[in-house]
Amino acid sequence: MTIDALIVGAGFSGSVIARLLAENTKAKILVIDSRDHIGGNCYDYVNQYGIRVSKYGAHLFHTKRQDVWDFISSYGTWEPWEHKVLAKIYPRDGCDESVHVPVPVCIQTIQQLYDPSIETEEDMRRWLAEETKNVINSGPFKNSMESAVARFGCRIYNDFFRNYTWKQWNKYPDNLDSSVLERIPLRYDRDDRYFTDPIQMLPSCGYTQVFDQLLDHPQIEIKLSTDYFLERHCFNGVQFTVFTGPIDGYFASYGLDRLEYRSLHFEDFNINVEQNDAVVQPASVVNEPSMRVPYTRTVEFKQFLNQRSPYSTLVREYSSSFGEPYYPVPNDQNLKLYSKYQQLAVKETGKERRNVQFLGRLANYKYLNMDQAIGNALDHWQQWKTEGFLKEMVA
Ligand code: FDA
Structure with a gap:
């Protein structure tokens, strides 16, 4: 199909914008992702032991924003879950x-x-x-x-x-x-929940189902295993691009230093616990602040929504300087460097007939919770509508 809008990245930032464009305009939208799945870092799947596991670390949804919840709760099915x-x-x-x-x-x-x-x-x-x-x-x-x-x-x-x-x-x-x-909270009371937001939920059938439904629209086409940096020449004529990948990758040819990230490596192991309701550790997430082990935490996925299986899948997280970008490193040097990228982004966004918008955690070099990523996408959408700059596409 001829496309009017290209969305780079099928995480929450890209998928929410794709859905809003599809529902509110006549645009034909192409969503691409370099990975072989949708959902970005929230992607999850059911493993061979029948346990739903998040490929990129545990994801607990929590928010204070009612508009974010009103929007996202109409995709997938959700149930209350307070994380400890x-x-x-x-x-x-x-x-x-x-x-x-x-x-x-x-x-x-x-x-x-x-x-x-x-x-x-x-x-x-x-x-x-x-x-x-x-x-x-x-x-x-x-x-x-x-x-x-x-x-x-x-x-x-x-x-x-x-x-x-x-x-x-x-x-x-x-x-x-x-x-x-x-940013680390300190409680003076007995509230031992990890989050205090009034809305705390998990999707009953996983995040991937939420993304399936978000992107299920006749105006949206999805192309996976497609890296924008390798194929950007194919998209030169596209009227409107939303880029949710790494900003330093987008401007790689400008000769600035690359931004610094911390990465994570995951080590999983499965234990036969024999009973469907048996678990291995005393909480779904156990942090390891001591130097006696090299990993930072162990997640027992079976405990989320009390899943049943005679096995349990545990995942240890190791932090590292190498690998996929996960956490921006907020120090002076990196923030100064990011502001140079930001200036390039402002120029790129303004280029005539080449509307590119930079959204999401990688394009903004900022740790965002899921609700913030969804909220930012909703806020940008409102702003674009107010400014009227999508009017050629608006139905
Ligand atoms: P996201 O990274 O999800 O999506 C960007 C997409 O762009 C990716 O799929 C990537 O493959 C794609 N992409 C990048 N470059 C590309 C290119 N060149 N071409 C094509 N595609 C490209 N939040 C929360 O609320 N509760 C929680 O419990 C957690 N837990 C958590 C654990 C860990 C370990 C991390 C690192 C993060 C969390 N989060 C979280 C944060 C959550 O993961 C985050 O809010 C969302 O993933 C942000 O969505 P985005 O769409 O912005 O990025």
């Missing part, structure tokens, strides 16, 4: 005894690890005040060590954050911008 995470802590150096405690840090965490007498929010505040009394506790903080110690004190910092940050970022917190650990 435990961290495996070794309280005594040199001793193999470990405890599993809730994260984010809340009253139960302190009770189990440091002081069983902590009962109320007032106790918690008093305990933290005592822990932080001898440290710099007002900003601006120079780095993430200072910002974390100011809120949590040295014990929690050492048990939970120092080595975990090293494993995750290959840098200790004193070499990372203060904002990285400032």
Whole structure:
């Protein structure tokens, strides 16, 4: 078919825009992805043991935005799911005894690890005040060590954050911008849920079904295993392109340095647990802040939505500097470099008859939760409508 709009990337950013274009315009839309599946990093599948596994790490949907939920809940079927995470802590150096405690840090965490007498929010505040009394506790903080110690004190910092940050970022917190650990929540109450957003859901039949339905429209064609960078010459005449791939790849010929990312490697193993409802670890996700193991966390997928199987599939996550881009590294150098790419993107977007829009986590060099990726796509759509620049395509 002749196409009016090209969408590069079949993750949430690209798929939501494709759907909005299809429903609101006469445009013929082509969605391409370099991978052999739709869904971007949210892609999941059922493995040989009948367990739904997310190929690129556990994905829990949560949002405060009602408009995002109203939009996405009409694709696939969803059910409530409140996520909980435990961290495996070794309280005594040199001793193999470990405890599993809730994260984010809340009253139960302190009770189990440091002081069983902590009962109320007032106790918690008093305990933290005592822990932080001898440290710099007002900003601006120079780095993430200072910002974390100011809120949590040295014990929690050492048990939970120092080595975990090293494993995750290959840098200790004193070499990372203060904002990285400032984002870590701290609870003064007994709320041991990982997220506090009012809407917390999982798709009953997986994210891939949500994407199947989002992209199921007569005006949308999908071409997988198609890399834009290898085939962009084929799309020169396309009126409108939404690019959700890596921005430094798009402008690779401009000679700027490449942006820095952290990547992940996954190691899965299956255990015969014999009973359909038996599980291996005490929570679906167990964080590993200690240096005793090289991985950062273990996910037991069977626990999401209480799946049943005589087996259990566990996946260990290793953070690394090499491989597919997952997490932008937010330091001064990278953010300055990104702003140069952003200037190129602004020029590209404005080029006459070559409307290119840059959307999503890779094009914006920003970690986005799923609801933020969906929300950004909805917001951009509204803005484009207001500006009227899609009028040639609008029905
Ligand atoms: P996404 O990466 O999904 O899609 C971009 C697509 O573009 C990819 O499919 C890619 O193949 C394609 N592409 C790139 N270059 C291309 C090219 N040259 N040609 C063609 N195609 C190209 N969020 C949340 O809310 N709850 C959670 O629990 C988690 N968990 C989580 C775990 C891990 C390990 C990570 C890394 C991330 C999360 N997230 C999350 C975030 C979530 O994955 C993220 O919000 C969405 O994937 C963003 O969707 P995008 O469409 O922007 O990118």
